[in-house]
Structures are given as structure tokens and as C-alpha cells.
Amino acid sequence: MNIAVAQSGGPTCAINASLAGVFSEASINSGIDKIYGSINGIEGVINNHLVEMSSIIKSNKDLELLKLTPSTVLGSCRYKLPDSETNREVYEKIISCFKKNDIDVFFYIGGNDSMDTVYKLSEYFSRNNVDVKVIGIPKTIDNDLMCTDHTPGFGSAAKYVAATIQEIARDSSVYSVKSVTIVEIMGRDAGWLTASTCVLKANDETAPHLIYLPETPFSVERFLEDVRRMLTEHKGVIVAVSEGLKLSGGEYAAEDFQSGRDDPFGHKYLSGIGKCLENIVRDEIGCKVRSIELNVMQRCASHMASKTDIDESVRIGEEAVKAAMSGVTGKMMAFERVSDRPYFSRITTVDAKDVANHERLFPKEWINNQGNNVTAHALDYFLPLIQGEVDVFMENGMPVHLKIPNWF
Amino acid sequence: MNIAVAQSGGPTCAINASLAGVFSEASINSGIDKIYGSINGIEGVINNHLVEMSSIIKSNKDLELLKLTPSTVLGSCRYKLPDSETNREVYEKIISCFKKNDIDVFFYIGGNDSMDTVYKLSEYFSRNNVDVKVIGIPKTIDNDLMCTDHTPGFGSAAKYVAATIQEIARDSSVYSVKSVTIVEIMGRDAGWLTASTCVLKANDETAPHLIYLPETPFSVERFLEDVRRMLTEHKGVIVAVSEGLKLSGGEYAAEDFQSGRDDPFGHKYLSGIGKCLENIVRDEIGCKVRSIELNVMQRCASHMASKTDIDESVRIGEEAVKAAMSGVTGKMMAFERVSDRPYFSRITTVDAKDVANHERLFPKEWINNQGNNVTAHALDYFLPLIQGEVDVFMENGMPVHLKIPNWF
Numbered sequence: 001m002n003i004a005v006a007q008s009g010g011p012t013c014a015i016n017a018s019l020a021g022v023f024s025e026a027s028i029n030s031g032i033d034k035i036y037g038s039i040n041g042i043e044g045v046i047n048n049h050l051v052e053m054s055s056i057i058k059s060n061k062d063l064e065l066l067k068l069t070p071s072t073v074l075g076s077c078r079y080k081l082p083d084s085e086t087n088r089e090v091y092e093k094i095i096s097c098f099k100k101n102d103i104d105v106f107f108y109i110g111g112n113d114s115m116d117t118v119y120k121l122s123e124y125f126s127r128n129n130v131d132v133k134v135i136g137i138p139k140t141i142d143n144d145l146m147c148t149d150h151t152p153g154f155g156s157a158a159k160y161v162a163a164t165i166q167e168i169a170r171d172s173s174v175y176s177v178k179s180v181t182i183v184e185i186m187g188r189d190a191g192w193l194t195a196s197t198c199v200l201k202a203n204d205e206t207a208p209h210l211i212y213l214p215e216t217p218f219s220v221e222r223f224l225e226d227v228r229r230m231l232t233e234h235k236g237v238i239v240a241v242s243e244g245l246k247l248s249g250g251e252y253a254a255e256d257f258q259s260g261r262d263d264p265f266g267h268k269y270l271s272g273i274g275k276c277l278e279n280i281v282r283d284e285i286g287c288k289v290r291s292i293e294l295n296v297m298q299r300c301a302s303h304m305a306s307k308t309d310i311d312e313s314v315r316i317g318e319e320a321v322k323a324a325m326s327g328v329t330g331k332m333m334a335f336e337r338v339s340d341r342p343y344f345s346r347i348t349t350v351d352a353k354d355v356a357n358h359e360r361l362f363p364k365e366w367i368n369n370q371g372n373n374v375t376a377h378a379l380d381y382f383l384p385l386i387q388g389e390v391d392v393f394m395e396n397g398m399p400v401h402l403k404i405p406n407w408f
Numbered sequence: 409m410n411i412a413v414a415q416s417g418g419p420t421c422a423i424n425a426s427l428a429g430v431f432s433e434a435s436i437n438s439g440i441d442k443i444y445g446s447i448n449g450i451e452g453v454i455n456n457h458l459v460e461m462s463s464i465i466k467s468n469k470d471l472e473l474l475k476l477t478p479s480t481v482l483g484s485c486r487y488k489l490p491d492s493e494t495n496r497e498v499y500e501k502i503i504s505c506f507k508k509n510d511i512d513v514f515f516y517i518g519g520n521d522s523m524d525t526v527y528k529l530s531e532y533f534s535r536n537n538v539d540v541k542v543i544g545i546p547k548t549i550d551n552d553l554m555c556t557d558h559t560p561g562f563g564s565a566a567k568y569v570a571a572t573i574q575e576i577a578r579d580s581s582v583y584s585v586k587s588v589t590i591v592e593i594m595g596r597d598a599g600w601l602t603a604s605t606c607v608l609k610a611n612d613e614t615a616p617h618l619i620y621l622p623e624t625p626f627s628v629e630r631f632l633e634d635v636r637r638m639l640t641e642h643k644g645v646i647v648a649v650s651e652g653l654k655l656s657g658g659e660y661a662a663e664d665f666q667s668g669r670d671d672p673f674g675h676k677y678l679s680g681i682g683k684c685l686e687n688i689v690r691d692e693i694g695c696k697v698r699s700i701e702l703n704v705m706q707r708c709a710s711h712m713a714s715k716t717d718i719d720e721s722v723r724i725g726e727e728a729v730k731a732a733m734s735g736v737t738g739k740m741m742a743f744e745r746v747s748d749r750p751y752f753s754r755i756t757t758v759d760a761k762d763v764a765n766h767e768r769l770f771p772k773e774w775i776n777n778q779g780n781n782v783t784a785h786a787l788d789y790f791l792p793l794i795q796g797e798v799d800v801f802m803e804n805g806m807p808v809h810l811k812i813p814n815w816f
Contacts, residue, residue, distance in 0.1 A: 011578070011579045011582050040583070040584050043584070069578065070575050070578050070579060071578035071579045071581065071582050072582045075581075075582055075583070075584065076582040076583055077583070077584070078583075159805060159806070162805075162806055163711050163806055163807055164705060164709070166806065166807065166809065167478050167705065167708040167709055167710060167711070167807075168704060168705070168708065170419070170477065170478050170479035170708060170809060170812065171419045171478060171479045171704045171707065171708040172704075173479065173483075173812055174419050174479050174480045174483055174484040175448070175483070175484055175485070175486075176448050176451070176483065176485070199804070199805070199806065200806065202804040202806075203803055203804055203806055203808065204811075205811075290703075290704075292703045292704065292705075293701070293703075295700045295701075296576060296579045296580075296698075296700065297572060297575065297576070297700075297705075299579065300575040300576065300578060300579040301572070301575055302575060303571050303575070303712060304711060304712075306805065308805075383804060383805070386804075386805040386806070387804070387805040388805065389802060389805075394797060395611055396607070396610040396611055396791060396794075396795070397567060397570075397607070397714065397791070397794040397795040397796065397797075398567070398570055398571055398574065398607065398608065398610075398611055398794070399571055399574065399575075400611065401574065401578060403612075403613075404578065404581055
């Protein structure tokens with residue numbers, strides 16, 4: 001029998017590590033012949049655009065490089081599978097590809113949209129007596145998937161963001177004048193990554209001094225009060241904000257602050273919440289202020305990956321192969337935390353249906369009463385996920401990645 | 409005798425390493441008693457705000473942590489010393505501080521403004537028979553100081569920027585749609601840091617596909633032609649641009665593209681060249697486009713420092729102490745490159761006067777004819793400066809810095 005694996009959704013530092021886990025476990029399983037990679041997620045299956053993984057990973061060194069190569073070596077997609085009632089054709093294309101290539105198991109590494117695909121395919125196959133197993137492997141820096149303690153890719157993003165905020169805090173404290181620095185962190189609806197900056201407390205850092213999440217309605221007045229108070233205590237005030245801060249009505253704050261207005265070029269003004277709050281602080285408080293967008297670096301800075309995250313991401317890929325070989329289908333692999341200290345988690349399977357199209361928000365009970373920071377429970381939760389440093393392979397003073405072939 | 413040391417100008421990853429070099433060399437020199445640090449550059453001397461360095465660095469571990477702590481542990485300033493003809497008072501305050509504290513040597517770690525201070529002070533002291541030696545130690549991520557092959561802090565910034573562009577290139581290549589990513593890099597007048605992204609060629613990376621520097625007049629038409637051509641060859645086109653790109657008339661491009669216009673809040677539209685070019689590509693080419701500002705991270709990402717840079721920065725601090733003890737004054741310590749391969753450079757002294765208030769631009773002969781990339785000579789120059797990785801001390805999964813005391 002052959003298997004196929006694909007990657008979907010936004011890039012992370014760890015999505016290739018899970019691919020490496022699937023590949024290495026499948027390689028040593030005598031029941032598996034060929035390991036196919038589908039180019040650009042499920043679209044590669046629909047279009048019968050597969051490559052043999054052995055043409056990408058040719059040595060153990062390649063395998064090790066792959067584990068620390070950010071982004072998706074097989075490409076990605078944002079394709080949402082239609083309902084089989086309205087569109088059977090695409091399902092039949094998928095079955096045709098699997099039959100043509102003798103593929104009995106399909107692994108889909110992705111977020112909640114991908115788990116929707118896993119669920120729909122496994123249901124369709126079961127109803128139509130197609131004997132192909134479908135297994136989901138989670139990934140997202142947003143950490144917002146249901147039914148799992150955390151998601152592969154999140155720990156590495158959190159580690160990079162924490163280290164970077166610490167460096168920004170040092171940088172912002174050199175002049176004698178007081179200043180505010182607003183750091184905008186990814187997270188449209190779930191504030192996990194922004195909240196994770198609390199890990200700096202474990203090293204007695206004072207930054208970030210304020211943390212605002214999409215889970216708490218944002219008030220400009222309270223924000224300005226908070227900043228003013230912090231300026232009396234700290235020279236360089238560091239504020240961590242989720243890109244998706246929302247007002248009490250539920251609308252995105254950044255959109256409201258600039259609603260309907262065009263920029264000087266006639267474009268819709270596209271700045272994020274960081275730039276908005278920078279302008280507000282400059283207008284209302286008048287102190288030195290800067291905003292910083294961590295942009296895509298927070299999801300691709302594999303040079304600062306968490307060893308715990310990368311190791312777990314490989315392991316969950318390996319376990320997915322074992323689960324499939326024991327007959328599991330329609331499930332997502334998941335982490336179940338057994339203890340914080342010492343940290344121990346085990347890998348289980350959960351129904352893909354329960355993950356599909358849901359979002360797990362940051363727990364309200366881990367947000368302080370003022371809505372401007374998180375509690376000690378959050379620190380206990382986050383800290384294990386950023387532990388350990390990866391051994392980056394360097395050449396000429398730069399990290400080496402497994403280069404993405406030019407096939408898509 | 410006692411000595412004093414101060415830090416000035418914008419933060420870098422290496423300015424504390426030079427401070428560590430001064431401290432450790434002075435500590436083992438039996439001719440030197442107390443080592444003072446001046447808080448916030450020369451302003452600390454003027455205001456008699458000195459601390460004993462031994463109150464900051466209490467152990468060898470502190471010394472090692474200091475070498476990898478970004479920013480300035482003694483604070484910084486942007487103070488420009490007035491001419492002594494127009495303002496003797498400030499010079500007398502400085503002399504008074506030095507006399508009161510038995511300070512016979514003053515080390516100033518900084519850029520060309522700081523070398524102006526070194527020159528003016530040494531001239532004044534010499535004319536007025538004040539026996540205090542003044543020595544400058546270079547630093548700047550801009551690499552734009554005269555009379556030295558390169559500047560401490562530059563190699564670390566270059567290493568971080570290269571690694572980050574490589575990660576961004578991976579990240580930008582996952583979807584099947586073509587895209588352009590514009591990375592804005594520090595450098596108002598000198599394009600060294602932007603040009604240094606060519607080091608990725610040494611590892612057969614194709615990114616960045618285009619490099620634009622302030623040294624070549626920028627043309628939007630040629631830029632659009634270049635981008636269109638690169639889009640036929642690459643899926644994810646990466647463009648490295650200096651923040652200070654200039655039009656043929658010499659005015660900053662970003663200012664011209666948005667001259668006189670206000671943003672939706674009534675502020676002067678303050679976006680940089682990256683956002684400007686993003687808008688232009690979106691309007692004129694219509695493809696997926698993103699701009700990324702590396703912001704202060706490029707000058708403070710000590711977790712990705714160049715070992716060559718940090719080691720040299722320590723060494724130039726040590727050599728400054730030796731030079732002062734042999735009677736040198738009014739000089740800046742400098743690097744003179746002996747060979748590229750193997751890389752070897754030695755430390756010399758140059759007249760601070762020749763460095764003060766000048767800028768060393770990126771050589772025109774290292775820019776290609778099209779003005780959109782750099783030559784192989786540039787690669788030979790840059791590559792040695794980013795070599796080697798530092799051994800970051802980690803605790804709880806995060807880098808540990810020597811914490812800046814709360815005295816300023």
C-alpha cells in the first residue's frame with residue numbers, strides 16, 4: 001500500500017517537522033511502499049499532482065534539515081472542500097487519484113479548515129465504501145484548535161515572540177526619555193500567542209507591561225489609563241496586542257478606528273491595530289511611541305524554534321502513521337497534557353468533526369480582572385512549550401534549509 | 409588613576425561587548441583603579457552621573473551576559489557637544505567631573521557624532537593642558553564610519569537580516585499564487601545593511617532577487633520593470649530596500665511618494681518606503697504583495713549575533729585600553745582588513761577628526777549597472793563579518809540578558 005501526505009493553511013516553523021515524522025515512520029514501516037506528497041494541499045490530490053517524498057528527502061541530513069525548514073515544503077492551499085451533496089465531482093476526483101496511485105491512507109497537516117476536509121472525506125469514504133483512511137495532524141501558530149492541549153508550531157512562535165519582546169524592551173530603554181512600544185502579534189480571534197508573552201515573567205523581566213487580547217472587549221479609555229499608569233513605573237513601556245483586538249460590540253478595533261477612510265493613495269487605510277494605537281498614544285499622551293509588527297517572522301523564525309515544539313511535531317507525525325496502520329480514520333492527532341512540572345504530554349486521537357470549523361479561545365479565567373494581563377495559570381501552561389533550543393545547521397554563517405523545489 | 413566609559417547613539421547588539429572589553433582589560437591593568445560608567449553618554453559626565461562598573465558587573469558570568477545583551481547597559485544620548493568658543497561652560501563641567509573623580513582616560517563608544525565629541529574634547533584638553541586622554545570606540549549597525557573596514561554591531565545586524573530574509577523567502581513561497589515581498593531595512597543614507605543581504609548567495613539562495621540602495625537614484629519605472637521581470641522567473645519575489653531610498657533629485661523617495669498628505673487621523677502620513685512600494689506594486693502590477701519592516705529587531709536581535717562581530721567588539725574595547733595606557737588620545741580605534749579568505753583584520757587607531765561628521769557610503773563600484781543588485785566583491789566583503797554563532801545563555805527557554813539597572 002501507498003500513502004499520501006499534504007500540508008495546508010498558513011506556514012509555521014513546525015509543519016515540515018510533522019511531515020518529517022510521517023515520512024520517517026512510514027519509511028521504516030514494511031507495510032508501506034510509496035510515500036507521496038501532494039502539492040499545495042488537497043489541491044494536489046484533486047489535480048493528481050503528487051511527488052514521491054523520496055525525491056525530496058534523499059538522506060538523513062535532508063530529513064534533519066526538513067525538520068527545521070520553516071513554511072511548507074509541499075506548498076499549501078486555502079481550499080475548503082464543498083459538501084458532497086452539492087459537489088460530488090471533487091470527491092470522485094480525489095478517489096480517482098487515490099485509486100490510481102494505490103493510496104490507502106491520506107494525512108492532512110493543517111488547521112481547522114483542514115480538519116473539516118478530514119472529516120468530510122472520511123465520512124464520504126465510509127458512506128461509499130472507499131477504503132482510504134484519513135488522518136489529520138494539527139498545526140497552527142494560533143493554538144486555537146479544539147480538543148488538543150496545544151498545536152504544533154505554536155511553541156516555536158511563542159519562543160520567538162518572547163525573545164524578540166525581551167530584545168525590544170532592552171532597545172527601548174536606552175534614552176532618558178520615557179517611551180511606549182506597541183508590539184502587534186498575530187491572532188485574529190484567539191489571543192494565545194499574545195498571551196504567551198507572559199513567559200518573560202519566569203525570568204523576572206517586567207515586559208510586556210500590558211497584554212491585550214481579542215477575548216476581552218477593548219476600550220481606548222482604559223488602554224490610555226493603563227499606559228499612563230505604567231509610564232509612572234517604567235521608562236520603556238512595552239504593550240503586547242493581538243492584531244484582532246475587538247471593541248465591546250465585537251467589531252475589530254483597528255477597522256473601527258479607521259472606518260471608511262482612505263489613505264493618501266486612495267486605498268482603504270490598511271494599517272493594523274499597532275499603528276492605530278501608536279497614533280492614539282501620540283495624540284492623547286504625547287510621549288515617544290513606536291509600533292512594531294512582528295509580521296510573518298513570528299511564524300517562520302525557525303532559527304529560534306522551540307525544541308519541545310519541533311520534537312513533538314515530529315512525534316505527532318510518527319504517531320499518525322501508527323494510528324492509520326491500526327485502522328484509525330476521521331480523527332485528528334492531539335496532545336493531552338498530563339502534567340506541567342515536569343512537563344509531560346501524550347498523543348491521542350480525537351474526532352476531526354469536533355475540531356473542524358471551531359476555534360478555541362484563550363480562557364477568560366486566565367485573563368486578569370482589569371483585562372490588561374494574564375494570570376499565573378497562563379504562565380504554567382505556556383512555559384513548557386517554549387523549552388529547549390534546536391541545533392540549527394549553519395553554513396557560511398547562515399541557517400541551511402531544505403530548499404523548496406520549484407514545482408508549484 | 410581612574411577611567412570612565414560611556415555609550416552613545418542608537419543601540420546595537422555589540423555596543424555592550426565593547427564595554428565588556430574595556431572593563432575586562434582595565435580590570436586586569438594594575439595601573440587602573442576605578443572604572444566608571446557614565447550614564448546616558450557624555451551627559452552623565454556633564455551632570456556628574458557616574459556609576460562604578462563593578463556595581464554592574466559583579467562576576468565573570470555578568471561579564472559574559474553583558475557581551476550578549478543588546479542595547480546600551482549605561483544608557484545612551486544624542487547629545488552633540490557645542491563648539492568650545494561658543495560654550496566653554498560644558499567643557500569646564502566635563503573637566504570638573506573628570507578632576508573630581510580622578511579620571512585620566514575617557515572612552516566613548518559610538519558613531520560619528522561621538523567621534524566629533526572625542527575630537528573636540530581631545531583638542532580642548534590639549535589646548536588647555538588638561539591631561540585626560542579621549543579615545544573613541546566605533547559602533548553602528550549602519551557600517552558608515554570612515555577610516556575603518558567595518559563597525560562593531562554591523563556583522564550581527566547583517567547576520568540577523570540575512571537569516572530573516574531567508575525565512576521570509578520560504579514563507580512567501582507556499583501558495584500557488586505569485587507574490588512580491590518588500591523588506592525595508594535600516595539605512596537612511598548608506599546602504600551597507602541592505603546590500604549585505606547578498607550573503608545569501610553564498611548558500612545558493614535566490615532571495616533577495618532585487619536590492620535597492622540609497623546610493624543609486626531610485627526610479628519607480630525601473631523598479632516596476634525589475635519586479636515584473638523577476639515575477640516571470642520566481643514565484644515569491646523578495647525585494648530588499650533601504651529605508652532611505654532617494655530619487656534622482658536627492659530627496660527621500662518615501663517622502664516624495666506621500667508628500668504633503670495626511671493620514672486618516674490628520675497626521676502626516678508616516679509610512680516608510682516599504683509600505684509605499686507595496687502600494688505601488690498593488691496598484692501597478694496587481695499581484696499579491698506584502699511589505700515587512702525589520703524595525704528595531706535588526707539592531708537588537710542578539711540571539712542571532714555574529715560571533716565574529718561580538719569577539720571583535722570585545723577585542724576593540726580591550727585594545728582601546730591598551731592604546732590609552734600607551735598615551736594615545738584623540739583617536740578612534742579601527743579595523744583594518746588584511747585578507748578576506750582566510751579573514752583576518754587588525755586593530756589600528758585613526759584620527760577621530762577624520763571620522764567625525766562624515767559618512768562612508770556603500771561603494772558605487774560594488775553596485776551592478778542596473779542599480780538593482782550588488783557585485784561579487786560585496787559578497788567577499790560581507791561574508792566574513794557574519795561568521796560564527798554565539799553561545800546564548802538560556803534560562804526557561806529564553807535568552808538571559810544582563811538587566812539594565814533602573815538608574816536613568
